[in-house]
Amino acid sequence: MIRFLFILLFLGFSFGLYAETNVTEECNQEWICLIQTKDEDGIELSIRNHNPNPKITNSVLLNATLINFKTDLVFPYFVVVKGPAPVYITKFLLEDKTKNAFHSFSFRVRPGDWDSIHDDSVSYLLPFSPEIRAKVVQGYNGSVTHFGNFAYSIDFGIPVGTPVHAARKGYVMATEARYSEGGFRRDLLSKANFIIIQHEDGTLGNYAHLMKNGVVVKLGDMVEAGQLIGYSGNTGYTQGPHLHFEVHKPNRQLEVTTIPTVFKTQYSDRDTLNEYYMYWHPRVGINTKTDILEEDIQICKLTTKREKTQCGETSFQLGENFLVSLEFVRPGNQRIEVDISIDGKGFEPMKLDWVAQRNLAFEGRYLSIANNPKFIGRWKVRVRVNGEEKKILFFDVKA
Template sequence: MKVEGRFLDLYSTGGGEMHRFTKDCYKLRWVLLLLLGSLAAGLHAMPLDTAQPSRELIDIYTLEDRASGEVQFFARNDGFCPYQIRVSFSELKNYRADGSLPRQVVVPPDHQAHQLLTIKPRVYGEASYEALYEIELGDPTLRPNPDQLYLLPFRHGERYRLSQGYNGDYSHQGRYALDFETPEGTPITAVRSGVVVDIKEDSDRGGGDASFEREGNFVLIYHSDGTLANYSHLRKDGVVPRLGDRVEAGELIGYSGHTGWAVGPHLHLEILHPGPMQLVSIPTRFLGPDEPGHAQTITEFKTGRFYYGVHPGQPPFRLDDEVPMPEEGLSNYKATASATGKVEIVRRVDGTGTHIYLKNGFREPKEVELKFELRNLKPSSEVPNVVKIEALTEIYLFSATVVDATRAAGCQVQYAIK
């Protein structure tokens, strides 16, 4: 028996793990190609190169009857959620399968051997096959609970601005994903109870281009109806629970960061449902505040708005759209901007003063010449005259406070794209 094997179409993130990532989105697939030569006689077990989900949780192997030439394929799932395995053959010489091909089987996380399929030789003599295995998370036969209400991923009473919503122009086209502007180290809480099925937290690298795509830290949590929540761009060593832990809705699960493909610190949240051999993002309903002591259901999100974390059973809190934005880190503030095809000056006012931002809605970097006229306002720092800004980005320029509270105050600006 001659056995050869090789991996196809894989990205390796180190530690033997095989991951293929799309931007922000957790996607995991392994492809294993096994070439088997001529068959001999007898019964023996033939272990395959393990198709490795995170932490080597899936084992695939064969049992071969040397007398009859029959080959049985098995899989064992030592993980914490179901996995789907699809078996196909690019070559099946002198064999017949015990049913239709390709064969797709859902393997539960029960640490037991599950038969995938059997092939038998049509006639005695030399026979060979080339088997291709694809592995994906989840059970596509499960259906999401349409009445499920999710929490927003913040502590009770805290609010954060949405920088990109469902089908956002920058990176969410065709995806039901949410990006919240969260300074590095912001506590992130579980939107729903579930089990931790994958973690990455070893990266400290992030940036605004595709070279950082596989550098993003994340935690992936599996829910009882088969859906999964992906929390991405977490800081290094920023995941609190461990693999296999159960977490409850509202429980602390990590800290936001700026890792992976990201133009600035933020949290990417996406609810995924397993389709046939792929994970698909789905729209969901979230719990938000209305009046103190009451709650509302959020089904539509607007970019630029602030959204509060609301945890049932916790005391009511004051809603105030003029709650001061965190001053810490404003000088390094950077957020994703929608593709509007224009440059804009954004003014935000809170209890600490007036804050001025520059937003680039073009898909290429711009150099902007600025001329500000401040009336009865004192800037907190030097007012810039020329600013270079990255594509689809919003940055902080400066803040200003009122000099004389008895007089009117205002700010005018003229700007030109160089």
């Protein structure tokens, strides 16, 4: 889930008559500056972007409380501020110059243009390097967090520290990199690290749950599609390490409205991503028709709590736990058979046999190596899928 980026700015004061023109400017962090020009007739109000980049756009919702002022504006008043030039709002005229007056302005700001129209001809790059293959662990209309305004969001299951690359060209609009904690708790909803990039059509790309200090671009940078921008993490409201990606724009309530997008993948130049499917950048040498690649059948080491720590292991000790892990390119009801034996031992091979579940990101079976010297030796794991032998793995067990 992304961080809500609206900001409240309240300015209120009372005054009497002005003998001469007085110009003040109040800025709210990196977002919006309020310019007030006061004279004996009243207050002229303008708004500008704090960021001087000519491509930066913010949507602003303005409210005002006025005593002894008159205006033709109806509040709330909506305005889109583009680039560094101030946008004139209005002049609030004093009704009775013999009396004191009061005004208070409140603002809500969200990056982007609520009037923007997404360029549907754009095909996005996958937001990670060409060497990475990643599974969509939560897709569009996902049951965990991808519903309502966030329905068209995608979560890629990648480890902490995985390079994140820009999916589309644009300007860095906002970043956050100070947080370190992640978990499935409501108090962490606003504590995800992120990068928001504004596209040429006024929409925004959001890359969220980055690692602490995992942002390598700065505000106002122009980035190209495919450029390294940061590193994935597990910060904010999350059930585990992943990269959250979405394209959105604000609506008139300053809420995020996500937009469906297509990507360049191994299958197509305009691919709609599906939950539990694995994706990678188009490249030769990988069979796109197979349900599982040989490299995605692995032996993984487990903690005592049966948490996966690392895969590709070839050496274990008595008493340790391991996982036979299979990550399918696309989900299905494949039948999986695993035979486990020890070379030179007369034991009957252990047989595992099950049918893959369509709603799982990966398939696997946990096993414990008994703390018994007779299990020392070279172990052999034979894996078949739908009756076809896919891979034979070996690892050594030592005392």
